[in-house]
Amino acid sequence: MARLFHVPLSPYCRKVRLSLAEKKIEVELVEERYWEQDPDFLRRNPAGKVPVLRLDGQVMAESAAICEYIEETRPEPPLMPKKPEARYEVRRLVGWFDDKFHHEVTSRLLYERVNKKVTGEGYPDSKNVKAGAKAIKYHLDYMAWLLDHRRWLAGDQMTLADFAAAAHLSALDYISDVDWNRSQAVKDWYAKIKSRPAFRSILADQVPGFRPPPHYADLDF
C-alpha cells in the first residue's frame, strides 16, 4: 500500500492526499515530525520536508512533482485538462497558491499560529498575523474574480489548481482564518469541493491543542 509521511495541516500534504483520494489510491498516513530532522526521514528526503510519498516502490518528495507523477501514472479521473493552454493555467494557479498564497497568507497565519507552537518555536508574531489576515482578503477576491467566469478555478473542470487552493484554505479554515462571507462564489466553490469523498479524511483531521470551529467539517457551512 502507498504510504504518505505528512503533517495534518500542511497544505502541500493535503494537496497530495486529495489527489490520491480522488484517484482512489489507498494510502497509509504516517505523521512525521519533520522539524526534528530524524536521520531516517532525511534519508527518505534530503530536503527534510513533508510530504514524502512511498508509491510504486519509489520514495518521492516535492508535492508538485508527486501530483504530476500520480496524474501521469493514474490518469483517471483526470485532474489536468488535455490542452497545453489549459494545462498551463492549472500549473500557473498551483504555483500561485503554493508559492504566492503560501508566502503571503499561509506562512503568516498557519505557521505563526500553529507550527510555531507545535515545533516549540514560540509565540505568533502579531505583525505577521496582521499582514496575513490582510493578504487573504486580496486572494479571496482574486478567486472570486476567477470564479466569476469559470466553474472551477482553472476552467470548466476540477483540477489540481482547485486542490492546491482547497488545501491551503482548508488548513486555514481549521484555525478559523477564512472569512467565507467575503464572497458567495468562493463559498459555493468550497462547498462543492468539500463535499467530495476525497475531502473526508481532511475534514476528520484533529491536531492536539487546536480544536477546529464547528463549521470546519460541516458540509452546509
Added chain:
Amino acid sequence: MARLFHVPLSPYCRKVRLSLAEKKIEVELVEERYWEQDPDFLRRNPAGKVPVLRLDGQVMAESAAICEYIEETRPEPPLMPKKPEARYEVRRLVGWFDDKFHHEVTSRLLYERVNKKVTGEGYPDSKNVKAGAKAIKYHLDYMAWLLDHRRWLAGDQMTLADFAAAAHLSALDYISDVDWNRSQAVKDWYAKIKSRPAFRSILADQVPGFRPPPHYADLDF
C-alpha cells in the same frame, strides 16, 4: 515574435531563456522593473513577478508552468524524459533548486548583494550573506553526489533540472559567489552546459554597477 519580460540575473527568467533558446524559439527580451509595480505590468501578471512570457498569443507567468508549456508545445529537442519516474525526478530537482536552493542560497546572496541595491532597499545583511555562503557548499556537494552516478543532474539526458540549477548558479557566478574548485564533477557539468549555444545570451548579460568576474563568460574557466 515571442517576448519575455525579465531581469537579467533572475534565475527564473534565465531558466525560461535557456528553454526558449534550446528549442530555438526567437524571443525579444524586455527588461521589466517589476518591483515598481507598474499597472501595465500588473495587468500582464497580477502576481507582479518576472518572468512573463508572451507566446502563441498568450501572456504567461510562473516559470515552472511556462517551461512545461514550452515542452508540451515544442517537444524537440526534449528537455523532459519520457518515463513518469524520470519525469518525476526532473520536477523534483526543479523544485529543489527553485524552492530550497533559492530560499537557502540565492535569496541570501544574490538578493542581498544585487537586488537590494538595484531596488533601493539598502545594504546586504551580512548574517544572510554568511548563511547563504555556508548553504551553497552543501548544495554543491549534493550536486556532486548526484553527478557521481549520473551524466546530468536528473539522469542520462540534459533536462529542465539542469537548466534550473544552471540558472541559479550562473546568476551567482556573475557575482563570484560560486566556488568552482569545490567539486570537479560540478565544474565539468557547468562547463558542459555553459558551452551550449543556448547559454550565449546569458553569458552576455551586463548589469549596470556590477561587473562579472573574467571567468564568468569564459568557456574554459
